[in-house]
Amino acid sequence: MVIHCMSTSTDVPPTVAETKLNFLKAYKRPIPSIYNTVLQELIVQQHLMKYKKTYRYDPVFGLGFVTVYDQLMEGYPSDEDREAIFQAYIKALEEDPEKYRIDAKTLEEWARTQTPSSLVDFSSREGEIEGTLKDIAERAASGDFSYSRFFAVGLFRLLELSNTSEPTVLEKLCSALNIDKRSVDRDLDVYRGLLSKLVQARELQKEYVDREKKKQEERAESQKATETVAKCLGEPQFVRQ
Template sequence: MVAVDAGTMRAFEKAYPRPIVTVWRSPISDMLQVTHLSLVDKRFKYDPIFGYGYMFIFNMLLEKYPDKLIDASIAALDLNPQTVRSDEIEVAKWLEGKTEADILAAPNNAGDGRLNQVFADIKANDEYLHTRSANLGFLAMMDIVGCKADGETLDRWSEALGLRKRNIERDAVLLKEIREKMSQALQMIKSLEIREKKRLADQLEKKAKEAQEKAEGAATAETASLDTTEGGADAAVA
């Protein structure tokens, strides 16, 4: 049984209590909430494409974070991290060497393997629940075979795979927005890192200059002291 939405977030935060940068926390929270709503829908049925899409978006969002954060998000949804990860690998291997035509023909070749059967089941299910994860999985596949997610491509995929175009189209827009926001965020972070490095360099330069001035001052004082001592000695001899 999937926890209520607030419980899902609490489970995630308990499993991964470390702070997450705000610009990433917002899409992560949104993804968890949307996925939670899919999981409690009676039409939901987990399949490898869902797992593949889930890992696709979280790998994109959390590239710079440890794997245990993604595992925490999966477990918070009462799913098995090992299953989701293994399904991602299985789909990725299945896609190797595939063309768009191969993918679109998959429902017609159900006997050729587990994933072909998954495609066949989706096409045969008139009440197939379009989840964001699965939609993103299909969009990731389009990327891999070099298809732009435009109207014509979505028409072909929707017809061949039994999908609803408007659902895929909606998440295609979302994916574009996420990529743009991430690009902006990474650029901002890069600018902050450059600024911080410059600040540290300026501090080091200032400290080095102060140390040099202090050393030069000490050397000057020592020279003056020696001159005074030598002058006093000469006077005593005279």
């Protein structure tokens, strides 16, 4: 007799489709395609990160995502909608958007007070952020850390805010955190490429909007001129479509 064991766990993660649906339910207004296309790609990537067995949120990851999101949504028509989309996005992943914002702000403020040497030597100092970095280093050393692209961007943001320009500092920081620098370099290249494409897309969109606006103005002027001529000639003010 063969006995088949069945899992009784009910902790089944949602599917990607369910996460995307939760986002659409939380934010029902249309999002311009220039933003929505990238948002949909990001939410799929982050869903896959979130539901890995080794995933554990940390403030550097949070800072990285907030940085990516704010760069992505720069120039969005409405500040209120931009924040509403952020809230809907994070909640769709069953996480706390306020925690992301608070952690990002805390890390940014901390990084502004750091020097390249103090940033790298976090393990020898005490403090809330230093403790977070030590925990990451310990988990990475034991193989219990889930590295991600957002984490790489978070590291880059720390260096940026501490006015660090020496490439060797990133290498030393990665070493102190037990993170593979090659992965960080690769993901930062992807991040820079994404930003470059977004800038180009925004420029093209602006050119399109400007052209359409000019065409509308020209049509309005042409119609006004036609109506003026018709009035002078005593003809009915009728504009043929």
